[in-house]
Amino acid sequence: MRAETEDDGRIALIQSDIWIGFPRAEQVLDRLHGLIEMSRQTRMPGLLVHGASGIGKTMIARNLSRRYAPEYDPESGVTHTPLLLLQAPPAPDERRFYMHILAAVGAPSSTLSLKAQSVASLEVRVVGLLRDLGLRMIMIDEVHNLLAGTHREQRRFLNVLRYLSNELEASLVCYGVSEAVDAIRGDVQLARRLDEHHLPNWRDDAEFSDMIQTLIAAMPLEKKSNLQVRSLKQILALTGGVTSRIFALVKDLSIDAIISGDECVTDDAIAKWTPVWSRHANAQRRLEKSGA
Numbered sequence: 001m002r003a004e005t006e007d008d009g010r011i012a013l014i015q016s017d018i019w020i021g022f023p024r025a026e027q028v029l030d031r032l033h034g035l036i037e038m039s040r041q042t043r044m045p046g047l048l049v050h051g052a053s054g055i056g057k058t059m060i061a062r063n064l065s066r067r068y069a070p071e072y073d074p075e076s077g078v079t080h081t082p083l084l085l086l087q088a089p090p091a092p093d094e095r096r097f098y099m100h101i102l103a104a105v106g107a108p109s110s111t112l113s114l115k116a117q118s119v120a121s122l123e124v125r126v127v128g129l130l131r132d133l134g135l136r137m138i139m140i141d142e143v144h145n146l147l148a149g150t151h152r153e154q155r156r157f158l159n160v161l162r163y164l165s166n167e168l169e170a171s172l173v174c175y176g177v178s179e180a181v182d183a184i185r186g187d188v189q190l191a192r193r194l195d196e197h198h199l200p201n202w203r204d205d206a207e208f209s210d211m212i213q214t215l216i217a218a219m220p221l222e223k224k225s226n227l228q229v230r231s232l233k234q235i236l237a238l239t240g241g242v243t244s245r246i247f248a249l250v251k252d253l254s255i256d257a258i259i260s261g262d263e264c265v266t267d268d269a270i271a272k273w274t275p276v277w278s279r280h281a282n283a284q285r286r287l288e289k290s291g292a
């Protein structure tokens with residue numbers, strides 16, 4: 001029998017949010033690679049990645065930002081930052097957005113309190129700083145936060161995004177739920193530059209079955225899991241085809257398989273599974289609370 005600590009290690013690995021590369025996510029990454037490596041031009045093309053909450057947008061954004069982490073060049077003494085990943089502010093507010101960018105690039109705080117600075121001077125400062133970084137791409141996650149603003153505020157915010165992308169000759173990539181697409185289309189010039197990449201919910205097809213196989217193969221289990229077609233259909237029915245729920249289900253069953261010693265995900269376990277999304281997370285929290 002396995003040592004308990006080894007099982008704990010495997011369970012911790014399953015619970016972590018490590019990247020699992022399936023073709024659909026890799027396709028988006030390939031498109032983004034193409035954009036970031038493209039030669040500079042005044043009107044850089046960009047991408048709008050959209051899909052349901054939990055479909056995997058932020059995971060893709062984080063993966064790319066890890067691959068293009070800032071690099072210090074000891075010869076020139078300059079740190080090159082090819083990619084900046086930002087979250088859209090909870091409402092489309094230019095000032096907050098600029099302040100957020102300054103914080104994200106670790107800009108030293110000005111003697112003048114940020115609140116006292118005009119939007120125009122913040123803008124000059126942000127553009128100056130970002131230009132020094134040698135940015136090639138700006139990614140804005142949670143772009144649907146736009147919807148919290150009035151039509152006018154939305155237009156102003158989109159204008160800021162377009163301006164930054166133009167000034168810096170950097171590609172703009174936005175991530176958000178599909179409801180935000182129309183709002184982004186509100187800025188015609190920006191819309192023309194942003195191609196759309198839709199990530200639909202999973203359906204009963206070969207792409208889904210490949211993804212499930214990749215996912216299960218990534219689980220640190222000792223035996224191979226051979227699932228029947230009806231189990232795949234059941235996974236879709238239980239999760240509505242949303243990536244985060246599919247991952248939660250497979251991870252939950254993999255942890256069960258370690259604890260029970262079955263060491264594989266079975267059709268039977270899927271048939272019996274009830275969608276309590278955070279069963280193990282709750283158990284973990286209880287353990288932490290009791291100080292174990």
Ligand SMILES: Nc1ncnc2c1ncn2[C@@H]1O[C@H](COP(=O)(O)OP(=O)(O)OP(=O)(O)O)[C@@H](O)[C@H]1O
Pocket residue numbers: 017018019020021022025051052053054055056057058059060176177243244245247
């Ligand atoms: N490629 C992947 N590798 C590993 N886990 C993934 C992957 N894609 C999605 N997941 C799982 O799905 C969860 C949700 O993904 P993510 O946070 O990227 O969704 P989202 O589309 O950004 O949702 P929201 O619109 O609510 O922000 C992740 O926390 C992770 O558990």
Ligand SMILES: [Mg+2]
Pocket residue numbers: 057058059141142
């Ligand atoms: Mg997200």
